[in-house]
Amino acid sequence: MSRFSQLWAEIAPIGRADSGGYLRFALTEPELTLRDWFRGQAAQRDMTVTEDGNGNLFAWRGEPWAPGTVLTGSHFDSVPHGGGYDGPLGIVSAFLAVDAVPKDRKIGVAAFVEEEGGRFGVPCLGSRLLTGVMDPSRAAALTDRDGISFEEALGARPVGRIEQIANIAAVVELHIEQGIALRTPVGVGSAIWPHGRWRMDFAGVGDHAGTTRMTDRHDPMLTFAFTVLAANKEARLSGAHATVGRVQVEPNATNAIPSLVRGWLDARAADTATLDQLVESVVKKATERAGRDGTALSVTPESVTAEVAFDTALAARLSALLDDAPILPTGAGHDAGVLSAHVPTAMLFVRNPTGVSHSPAEHASDADCEAGIEALARVLEDLS
Amino acid sequence: MSRFSQLWAEIAPIGRADSGGYLRFALTEPELTLRDWFRGQAAQRDMTVTEDGNGNLFAWRGEPWAPGTVLTGSHFDSVPHGGGYDGPLGIVSAFLAVDAVPKDRKIGVAAFVEEEGGRFGVPCLGSRLLTGVMDPSRAAALTDRDGISFEEALGARPVGRIEQIANIAAVVELHIEQGIALRTPVGVGSAIWPHGRWRMDFAGVGDHAGTTRMTDRHDPMLTFAFTVLAANKEARLSGAHATVGRVQVEPNATNAIPSLVRGWLDARAADTATLDQLVESVVKKATERAGRDGTALSVTPESVTAEVAFDTALAARLSALLDDAPILPTGAGHDAGVLSAHVPTAMLFVRNPTGVSHSPAEHASDADCEAGIEALARVLEDLS
CATH class of the missing domain: 3.30.70.360 (Alpha-Beta Plaits)
Structure with missing residues (x-):
């Protein structure tokens, strides 16, 4: 059993519904269980865990927010009955890529909160707060379908912009591709549709x-x-x-x-x-x-x-590093899209053979996921 | 304050939502509170209360199910955010009409369960069970939106057909009219659309x-x-x-x-x-x-x-008795429609000035409701 399939099996049952899809809404029990699992993975790697007061969780190799750090990761939350790869693949891959990078490199692994907007209605809520593009008092007042506010769910008022984001050298989010355009195991993102x-x-x-x-x-x-x-x-x-x-x-x-x-x-x-x-x-x-x-x-x-164009030079560098991996746009929103207005940002996509996503049928092969981890490790080593 | 407005004020707050409409689903707390109120009204009139094992509740002047009894009443349950008149008006009017009828007459007042089908999906569930047109085991297995079965809600398996229905001389259900066709305070039903x-x-x-x-x-x-x-x-x-x-x-x-x-x-x-x-x-x-x-x-x-034609002779008799009240059909289903296949059955409609129903805006004037009670009393006295 590969390290990937081992870690993947650990989280697979968490929040899985009878449909085979996932109910991993932000700050609900399954997502909190995944956060505990995140802390455990960080501890195994002697990484420091911090929270940013906005619901985002980080594990750091090196000092938290140290200048020159490369940030990777993704999100745990799902759409209702969504697939298991959308989000968590980027976090699992991040920890396994960290294992393959020399120990002196400064790397952060992030789990952003409420990327899907499935609970509080605003997608990329965590990255919008962190970068200061979302007003914390507006975020605090957002409510879920049961009338529980984001502030109540978080247990505190969100703090908004984290100034140390300026210390981050680059952001790289790995994500399952959500269409069928990608025909190789790994691709590089060029843009997100508005x-x-x-x-x-x-x-x-x-x-x-x-x-x-x-x-x-x-x-x-x-x-x-x-x-x-x-x-x-x-x-x-x-x-x-x-x-x-x-x-x-x-x-x-x-x-x-x-x-x-x-x-x-x-x-x-x-x-x-x-x-x-x-x-x-x-x-x-x-x-x-x-x-x-x-x-x-x-x-x-x-x-x-608005339309997000990722850093063109960075995308070209990653593609060259990854044996001329294809560069392609996506119709899906991502935290990387929000971060790209503040930090040089890139995305890696892992092939999705059917293109199905936001559905229990979403899937990527273990071999492609392992290729994604290897690509991410090469990118982190190159950038850090 | 008239006796009608007094009784109406007693039940008005029960199950009322912020919308001004009602959430009085069968066998939920507000509907159970209305059943307690029903028992209290029966006790004030020395009427015997019985249940039929199907969720239907009865108050009897005379022996329960005595041959020759005239049955009246309606239902307490509402559609979500429905009006307060649809159902309860027939029960409140029944008790007040009983007060105006000589004490030796044999009269039953019924509160049928789940007329709207708002909780378990099958309208007129109580009258369908009572008359034997609905299989009790099928009814037992019906579930509400939370997965609770009718059997669980009832606390027992429904018993199905009540043979003593054959003892009932006539059924008269009074109901708020649900269209704008009726231009006088009270009308008599001719048919229910299929x-x-x-x-x-x-x-x-x-x-x-x-x-x-x-x-x-x-x-x-x-x-x-x-x-x-x-x-x-x-x-x-x-x-x-x-x-x-x-x-x-x-x-x-x-x-x-x-x-x-x-x-x-x-x-x-x-x-x-x-x-x-x-x-x-x-x-x-x-x-x-x-x-x-x-x-x-x-x-x-x-x-x-299927189409229900109420007893033509009975409708004509009621119309004559009520100063040539108009005879009109309705598009709405009623327990009286189910009962009419088994017992001579009639309906009295009380004017609805806007025709709006299944909405918080449903309304009938106190004067028209009082005219309805007087008409029902005359009909009960005539038939019993």
């Missing part, structure tokens, strides 16, 4: 499903349904991505016309102009339809991330 | 919302959205009613293409042929669309109720 999530509240008039005449209805489910189809069509026409994957209905009863349907639009495109046009066009069509349905639409951007 | 609920499971392939190309998706939200619009269009074309008011999504994450969208179709029409054609047409269109989306649809009828 992307965001918009909450759409469709308000109508709740009423009895049996007795209300069709012509008297103000049914927000109709406006919602129209918008789902419009978003799909607009995305296809503009070569972008649009998804409505989350819905809440009030009162959500079989025999009641809803009073409110809330849907979240996830939209992404290769450039900001295309993304802006896509969202504008979807909102315009939805608003027109709301007029015809006698419903009302309000749209709230919950998080919008 | 209606039913169909669960539609749209299965697709869960995947990452950011990285999965639009052409590679099998997104069940699209098939669902198309079906919502198709059901609305088909219902309008055929003069019927169709509603999708309840939805469940898996995993229900903003950044994940769903693996499953489950929607419930509530459909009703003036006659069975129209209803059958409506549902068939919606399922056909949805299945065709599923083929184009690369998703799969399975449809499960959860409850389908």
Whole structure:
């Protein structure tokens, strides 16, 4: 059994649901168990563990935040019933890569909190706080579906920007690739598509499903349904991505016309102009339809991330170091994307044979994961 | 303060949510509190309280189930955030009508369990069990959204058909009208439209919302959205009613293409042929669309109720007795509809000025409610 398959087997059962997918929401019991496991791995390597007051956890070879440190790592949290690789692969790989790098090198391993936004609604919450792009009091007040605030879950008010981020020489996040573009075991990231999530509240008039005449209805489910189809069509026409994957209905009863349907639009495109046009066009069509349905639409951007181009010179250096590994963009958001505005940042992707992600079917082969660890070790040694 | 407004004020706070609507699900704490209130009202009137082993509660003037008894009453349970009149008005009115009827008359007041199907998914569960049209072992195994079975909630296996139903001379259920057709304080029911609920499971392939190309998706939200619009269009074309008011999504994450969208179709029409054609047409269109989306649809009828025509002679007698009160049909299901196949059954409707129901905005005026009580008293005296 390889060191990778051994470590992987240790964490595999943590937070796994009957679906085969994971329920590892930030600061809930399975994610806290993974943090304990992280502390154990750090201790085995004589690495110092620190927390940053924002929910992010670090293990350091050398002094914490020492100038010239190279930071690697990823996140433990999952989307509901997501795969096991998205996030944890970057942390497991980081510890195993550290083992292969000379002991005098200054390396930090990070576990960022709430990367998926699956609990508090804002993805990359930990890296946004750490870099100061997210206001700590706004973060403190975010609530999960049970009304628990981020501050309560964290046990303290988040502290916001950590000034020592300026000491970090480079950030390298290893992540499973989430599409099928990568045909070799390891690739290097070039850019992250601009992307965001918009909450759409469709308000109508709740009423009895049996007795209300069709012509008297103000049914927000109709406006919602129209918008789902419009978003799909607009995305296809503009070569972008649009998804409505989350819905809440009030009162959500079989025999009641809803009073409110809330849907979240996830939209992404290769450039900001295309993304802006896509969202504008979807909102315009939805608003027109709301007029015809006698419903009302309000749209709230919950998080919008501009296009991220990783450090071009750094990506080229990594590709050359890794036997001309391919350089490719991704549609998925990452903590590395947030950090790249503050520190020279790169990403390594590990091949995903089916491209499936955010699903129990997400998978990478052990051989490719081991190739990823070896690549990460070479990169850390080269940069540190 | 009238006796009606006094009793109404007693129960008004029980199970009321911040929305102003009610969360009075069968056999949950607010509904159990209402049952205690029912026992108190019965005791004040020296009425004997019995339960039937199916979750239905009765108060009797005279021996329980005595031959020739006239049964009235309704239900306490609500749809989520429903109005306060739908159900409880029939029980409060029943007790107050009993006060106005000579003491030698044999009258039963019923509180039927789970009329809305809001907890266990099958409407009129109590009256279906009592009349033997629902298999007790199937009812026992029904579960609520938390996985609690009807048997667990009831604390025992339901017993099924109660043979003494044959002793009941007539059933009269008073209910708030749920449309705007009734323009006088009180009306008499003629028929209930055939209606039913169909669960539609749209299965697709869960995947990452950011990285999965639009052409590679099998997104069940699209098939669902198309079906919502198709059901609305088909219902309008055929003069019927169709509603999708309840939805469940898996995993229900903003950044994940769903693996499953489950929607419930509530459909009703003036006659069975129209209803059958409506549902068939919606399922056909949805299945065709599923083929184009690369998703799969399975449809499960959860409850389908044939057309109910109330006893014509009885309705005419009540109308004459009530100064030629109008006789009108309804699109809403009722326990009286289930009972009418077994006992001569009538319904009295109390005017609803806006027609809004299954919503916090549901309302009837105190004056109309008092007219309803007076009408019910006259009917009970006439029939008993």
